[in-house]
Amino acid sequence: EGVGPQEYTLVKLKVQTPLPAKLAPLSKYNVYLAPATLRPETMYGQTNCFVLPDGDYCAFLINDTDVFIISRRAARNLAHQEFSRVWGKEECLLELKGWDLLGLPLSAPNAVFDTVYTLPLLTISMSKGTGVVTSVPSDAPDDFAALRDLKQKPAMREKYHIADHMVMPYEVVPIIDIPGYGATAAVKLCEDLKIQSQNDKEKLAKAKDLVYLKGFYEGIMLVGSQKGKKVCDAKAACRKELLDAGLAIPYWE
Numbered sequence: 086e087g088v089g090p091q092e093y094t095l096v097k098l099k100v101q102t103p104l105p106a107k108l109a110p111l112s113k114y115n116v117y118l119a120p121a122t123l124r125p126e127t128m129y130g131q132t133n134c135f136v137l138p139d140g141d142y143c144a145f146l147i148n149d150t151d152v153f154i155i156s157r158r159a160a161r162n163l164a165h166q167e168f169s170r171v172w173g174k175e176e177c178l179l180e181l182k183g184w185d186l187l188g189l190p191l192s193a194p195n196a197v198f199d200t201v202y203t204l205p206l207l208t209i210s211m212s213k214g215t216g217v218v219t220s221v222p223s224d225a226p227d228d229f230a231a232l233r234d235l236k237q238k239p240a241m242r243e244k245y246h247i248a249d250h251m252v253m254p255y256e257v258v259p260i261i262d263i264p265g266y267g268a269t270a271a272v273k274l275c276e277d278l279k280i281q282s283q284n285d286k287e288k289l290a291k292a293k294d295l296v297y298l299k300g301f302y303e304g305i306m307l308v309g310s311q312k313g314k315k316v317c318d319a320k321a322a323c324r325k326e327l328l329d330a331g332l333a334i335p336y337w338e
């Protein structure tokens with residue numbers, strides 16, 4: 086971080102129709118939550134999407150037909166990267182809180198589940214990416230810890246009005262084998278480092294570094310079109326497939 090521009094991929098997680106009342110003004114558009122990821126090759130392992138409950142989001146018109154729900158800051162950046170109808174100016178149709186997005190059913194590209202839900206993640210930074218994070222608990226320790234919190238804590242599900250069926254059936258999906266860490270590396274690291282919850286910041290940062298580095302150079306794809314290839318060789322191809330299929334867009338910050 087902070088070493089120069091990052092090349093993210095914004096993945097288009099389609100909000101399933103009919104849209105709920107809060108999003109009704111958007112009903113003539115295709116509406117997407119658009120998480121920013123550095124790991125497009127991991128989208129096979131998505132189990133849910135995360136937003137910050139108290140975060141400020143907007144529904145931005147990025148072309149004549151498509152709306153992205155993201156932070157204003159991200160929309161402004163996108164408008165300077167050719168993703169708005171007027172160059173440099175972001176068009177916000179509706180202001181939303183993370184709270185308004187919790188429990189939304191989504192269709193996520195490459196996910197094995199037909200529907201994944203929007204859940205709360207309290208450690209999201211609204212000044213990074215889009216403020217939306219897609220969750221891959223097999224390979225992202227933060228995602229695993231947050232999903233486990235929701236599974237283990239009925240009171241937390243209740244507080245955020247998350248129904249059991251939005252959380253409980255979603256098991257970790259093995260997608261990358263990392264020698265020494267296995268096929269669900271983030272789970273192993275969370276266990277090895279005795280990470281208790283999504284608030285265990287220092288340990289999670291350590292786990293993230295370990296999984297990310299070793300996974301990049303030594304991880305082997307277990308699924309998808311790049312099955313059998315190393316992550317470092319598969320990443321660009323997975324990204325290109327998503328972009329070419331219109332399921333993601335490039336994003337720099």
Ligand code: A2H
Nearest residue numbers: 121122123124127209210213214216218219220221224225
């Ligand atoms: B990554 P960097 Cl499988 N707040 O995507 C908190 N985290 C955010 C965020 C925000 N506003 N925006 C993006 N992120 C997450 C997948 C993934 C990611 C895997 C493994 C590692 C990993 C699935 N979640 O990131 O600080 C997103 O999670 C570890 C580097 O800009 C994004 O990629 O380096 C990553 O953090 C961007 O983090």
